[in-house]
Amino acid sequence: MLQQYGLIGLLALIAIAFPFVTVGFTWLIRPKRPDPIKNSTYECGLETIGDTWVQFRAQYYLFALIFVVFDIEAMFLFPFAVAFNSVGLFAVIEAILFIVMLAMGLVYAWKKKAMEWQ
Amino acid sequence: MDLSSLDLRAIGAWFHNLLMGTGMSAMLVQFIESLVGALLLLIFGLTLVIFLIWLERKLAGRIQDRLGPNRVGPYGLMQTMADALKLLTKEDVTPFDADRVTYNLAPALAVFHVIMALAVIPFADQVIAADINVGVLYLMAVGAIGSMAALMAGWASNNKYALIGGFRVVAQLLSYEIPLVLAMLIPVLVTGTMRMNGLARAQGDYLGLGWFVWTLPLAFIIFFIASLAEVERAPFDLLEAESEIVAGYNIEYSGMKFAWFFLAFFMNSWVLAAIGATIFLGGWQGPFVDQIPALGVIYFFAKSLFLFVVQAWVRTTFPRLRIDQMMSFCWKFLVPMALVLFGFVAIILKLHLPSPWEGIILLLSNVAILLVGLSFLGRSQRKAVYASKRAFTPTIPRM
Numbered sequence: 001m002l003q004q005y006g007l008i009g010l011l012a013l014i015a016i017a018f019p020f021v022t023v024g025f026t027w028l029i030r031p032k033r034p035d036p037i038k039n040s041t042y043e044c045g046l047e048t049i050g051d052t053w054v055q056f057r058a059q060y061y062l063f064a065l066i067f068v069v070f071d072i073e074a075m076f077l078f079p080f081a082v083a084f085n086s087v088g089l090f091a092v093i094e095a096i097l098f099i100v101m102l103a104m105g106l107v108y109a110w111k112k113k114a115m116e117w118q
Numbered sequence: 119m120d121l122s123s124l125d126l127r128a129i130g131a132w133f134h135n136l137l138m139g140t141g142m143s144a145m146l147v148q149f150i151e152s153l154v155g156a157l158l159l160l161i162f163g164l165t166l167v168i169f170l171i172w173l174e175r176k177l178a179g180r181i182q183d184r185l186g187p188n189r190v191g192p193y194g195l196m197q198t199m200a201d202a203l204k205l206l207t208k209e210d211v212t213p214f215d216a217d218r219v220t221y222n223l224a225p226a227l228a229v230f231h232v233i234m235a236l237a238v239i240p241f242a243d244q245v246i247a248a249d250i251n252v253g254v255l256y257l258m259a260v261g262a263i264g265s266m267a268a269l270m271a272g273w274a275s276n277n278k279y280a281l282i283g284g285f286r287v288v289a290q291l292l293s294y295e296i297p298l299v300l301a302m303l304i305p306v307l308v309t310g311t312m313r314m315n316g317l318a319r320a321q322g323d324y325l326g327l328g329w330f331v332w333t334l335p336l337a338f339i340i341f342f343i344a345s346l347a348e349v350e351r352a353p354f355d356l357l358e359a360e361s362e363i364v365a366g367y368n369i370e371y372s373g374m375k376f377a378w379f380f381l382a383f384f385m386n387s388w389v390l391a392a393i394g395a396t397i398f399l400g401g402w403q404g405p406f407v408d409q410i411p412a413l414g415v416i417y418f419f420a421k422s423l424f425l426f427v428v429q430a431w432v433r434t435t436f437p438r439l440r441i442d443q444m445m446s447f448c449w450k451f452l453v454p455m456a457l458v459l460f461g462f463v464a465i466i467l468k469l470h471l472p473s474p475w476e477g478i479i480l481l482l483s484n485v486a487i488l489l490v491g492l493s494f495l496g497r498s499q500r501k502a503v504y505a506s507k508r509a510f511t512p513t514i515p516r517m
Binding site: 019029042048063067084115 | 149248457
């Protein structure tokens with residue numbers, strides 16, 4: 001078990017280092033002739049107007065909020081699914097109640113028109 | 119020659135004995151084995167992607183009545199190598215007011231998340247880099263890094279098109295992660311294990327009829343649609359919609375950094391196809407795999423490449439969706455269906471039916487839920503069509 005996580009750790013180190021190594025390697029062989037027009041923001045030939053880093057629309061935020069709820073739900077359901085064979089019918093009903101409660105949140109967001117794109 | 123000795127595990131055992139024979143300590147042997155395994159995975163991923171890019175371009179060419187790449191090498195096989203060489207020598211333009219750290223980190227993270235996902239994919243029985251007991255959960259955790267990378271790229275480029283691409287990443291990749299994860303949860307519920315190898319092994323019964331694609335077709339459909347969205351393929355390619363936002367979040371990337379995004383895209387497609395093949399199509403299961411374990415590799419690649427080809431086929435066939443259609447399809451159709459399916463499957467499994475009947479009942483419940491869901495979808499579609507027609511009917515002023 002520990003060896004397998006060791007492999008994952010080594011793979012993580014290699015996988016994160018490898019792109020940087022290749023980009024560093026291309027730095028040696030690629031041309032480097034920056035000029036202000038080339039380095040300007042690409043917007044199909046027009047000069048960019050105003051600040052790019054604007055506020056996110058609240059719509060995206062609502063989706064992210066619903067996402068967090070359901071992602072955590074999935075996190076709780078995975079251990080339940082693994083232990084499924086050793087739990088009784090009562091635990092199954094409980095898990096379904098848990099889903100129903102979260103589904104009520106989804107229905108609430110639906111009725112509040114949080115999922116309509118305005 | 120005895121075919122049953124043709125086993126990839128034997129190579130691992132041989133390598134282990136070779137290292138132990140040199141008299142190194144057990145810790146060092148483990149370290150070297152892990153290092154070699156990790157490097158092999160990386161090299162495997164990079165070589166595979168060269169083939170995948172060629173395959174997809176050739177397929178797209180044939181489907182769209184073109185020839186596809188056919189100049190460099192036999193059948194254009196060397197085209198991807200030539201492209202890679204070209205990208206290596208290209209100038210790397212960084213926009214002058216980009217957020218440097220995030221900008222440079224994003225392509226590395228995009229590659230990172232797909233290579234990490236390779237670690238838990240079983241190529242044949244027990245030919246798996248790390249058969250950890252939280253395999254599916256690990257895939258979910260690693261997959262989330264991909265949406266991070268795309269969002270970072272969109273935000274750091276200081277480009278409005280890229281930023282819109284980044285916004286759409288948040289909307290699309292995050293939303294479709296939910297049906298993807300819920301669909302992967304259902305086979306875990308049936309088998310009671312999160313090990314990828316265990317999931318593949320559990321589907322060996324009845325000569326291929328034990329595959330979860332037969333007993334849980336709805337879960338497979340949800341998984342496949344969500345995986346199309348996760349790999350940013352048409353009809354869900356809003357993140358990099360060329361005709362709307364130029365190239366989406368990777369617009370300001372050039373040279374090798376662009377190459378990493380490109381590579382991550384193709385490898386991610388294959389990784390999701392491989393996960394689908396392992397969880398729903400039986401992975402390395404197939405005829406005579408018990409006698410000749412090496413056949414598992416062939417079955418696994420056949421299945422995963424089949425799913426990859428279907429993805430490419432869908433991509434070249436369907437037009438792009440609008441963002442509101444895409445979001446409501448996820449939250450109002452896929453997620454509720456996945457939740458209902460989870461409840462039904464949990465109850466059916468607790469009835470403890472005898473073996474073939476359980477599968478048949480599961481199949482019937484899947485089909486029933488799918489039909490009910492489709493009828494709801496059709497009704498809401500018709501309503502939307504009527505509403506839009508009413509909105510555009512010119513009102514005649516009353517006299």
